Amino acid sequence: MNLGRIFAIAYKETLQVWRDPRSLAMALLMPALQLALLGYGVSLDIKRVGLCIYDQERSQISRELVERLTASDWFRIAAKLPDDQAVRAAMDRGDCVAAVTIPVNFSRILATTGKATLQTVFDATDVNTTNIATGYAQGIVGIVTANFEQRWAASHGLRPQTVGVIDLEPRVWFNEGLDSRNFIIPGVVAIILSLVGAQLTSLTVAREWERGTMEQLISTPVTAFEFMLGKLAPYFMIGLFDAAFCLCAAAFWFEVPFRGGLGTLILTTALFSLVVLGIGYLVSVRVRDQRGASQVALMLTMLPTTLLSGFTFPIDQMPQALQAVTLVVYARYYVTILRAVFLKGSTIGDLIAPVLALVVFAAVIMWAAARSFHKRLD
């Protein structure tokens, strides 16, 4: 291995990126654009979900319930409806996502048995929103019920403690506001890095084949390993720059709490960059034309990273078979690491498993990439 040759290639590659508006835009503008789109566009929080109320009882309790529901920022009252047909119609028109029917004898049943049924209908065509809205609604109803139970106990001359009303007080750690942005932004950073990193390197070898410069290159004594290191060096620097930009934006612009160590962050980010740059390079060596390489790289990075990294869908909620598949989705380890470092302040020691996984991925991909480059035309 000769450093002079590696430097010659790295320098040449840097000049070419610098003079190619397309590469430059991809390296410098794409991360900002993606961050804006994904950072603002993707939110798993729901706000002001349309709610229809069919209050058959019109009692103190039912009014309190409705007040509570609307007092939160999560629901807005879309309409108060007179009958079941109207509920159905409002649902069909899409006026509301949820409809709550308070039955005629609601407070009476609650008063006598301590247990009453509240019918809520959700439009489950948007499963995600429905799940979250159901959770919120249950929370609110729970509070109202608890209040009522306390009053009921008092009115029967019992002290609340003695009836043993269970006061469930959930404590949320690490992401206290349950703000999904804190959860999503670190994932967005992983997506941007894998997208930009693999896209940039996917063009680099294919371009040499397309322009006919590769034949000249492989007639020189440069080795496959020198060639790879020289090619990757400038993109590694770009990758680190993009990572720094995205991570700073995450911490300072989107105000995701950062509780971990900078060293852990830099080390794992460098590892992850090596993995994605290596994948792009490997694809470029194999596919040999820029358009094809770019598309293959996109498939190998974008899809698994968005769908299977745990970025949007929690891995432990996936079917067993799919969970097994995610083991080879390198991005899941980085997503795990980023969330842990940002929100939990985890250190390298806490993250041995995902860090080791990234080391293994980086080593295997680099090895495969160096091996698959042959200095021959056949």
Added chain:
Amino acid sequence: MTDAVVAEGLTKTFGAFTAVDHLDLTIAKGEIVGFIGPNGAGKSTTIRMLCGLLRPSAGRAVVAGYDVGREPEAVRAHIGYMSQKFSLYGDLTVRENLRFFGGLYLVPRRDMEERMATAVSMAGLEGREDALVRTLAGGWKQRLALGCAILHRPPVLFLDEPTSGVEPEARRRFWELIHHLASDGVTILVSTHYMEEAEYCNRIALIDAGHLVAAGGPGELRRRELGGVLFEMECAAAGAALSVLQRAPGVIDATIFGDKLHVLLHDAEAAAGLQPLLARQSIGSGPPRAITPSLEDVFVQLVTRPHQAGPAA
């Protein structure tokens, strides 16, 4: 061993297609060998095998003392190669291209400036060192590519159709450079499909359909390979005359060459009968004149001769 290039039974097949068929070629140190043949004859494939870019299907080659199959990296360090396609970086400047290839060939730092200056002056690019290469015209690009290929002072140089698509004046200048390099002891194998360029070479290897059909000095080939005397005739109806002449007694072959006919005869005496023969078919023609055969005549003669009866087509 004084031979710079030795190929023995060099063969390359792509599937069922045999691009190069048992080619034997020896090039002495300091020789300029012209590799001549039509497109698709196997010139590029042979050169690529000699550079270690293609793996020979059979046979072996030793270049600059290193076996191409076993020590390809040693071969690469001792050769310069100019591929058929323009292969410099258009988005880099003259100087940046030179520096890049100098870096790959590990040209010592203290020699780099001097060698770059030599390459620049050789290409006639003084004052344009910082111009992007894509802005240069063909002749300059091609001389710069040669400059890049010889930065490490290789003893053996392979040039694959370096002059194709370049204007005649630039081609002439390029051949001057090649002769200059050969006088310094560099061995050069240069392929071309311009027959007239063969005259610039010490020796010629004629290749057709993967076979080496003849090799020798230009003069030697002209004398030896034709096997007859060549006459030229001017003729109004060349097409009609051709079929008459091809069947005429004493005629080995007749071909159309530009606007004239070339007639190859067993001996000069048969020439006298040609004009009357055509006149009997009402074809007007000028008198036959004995001419010195060009290499193109030799080549046409060689490839139409039934050597295809040999091993493979």
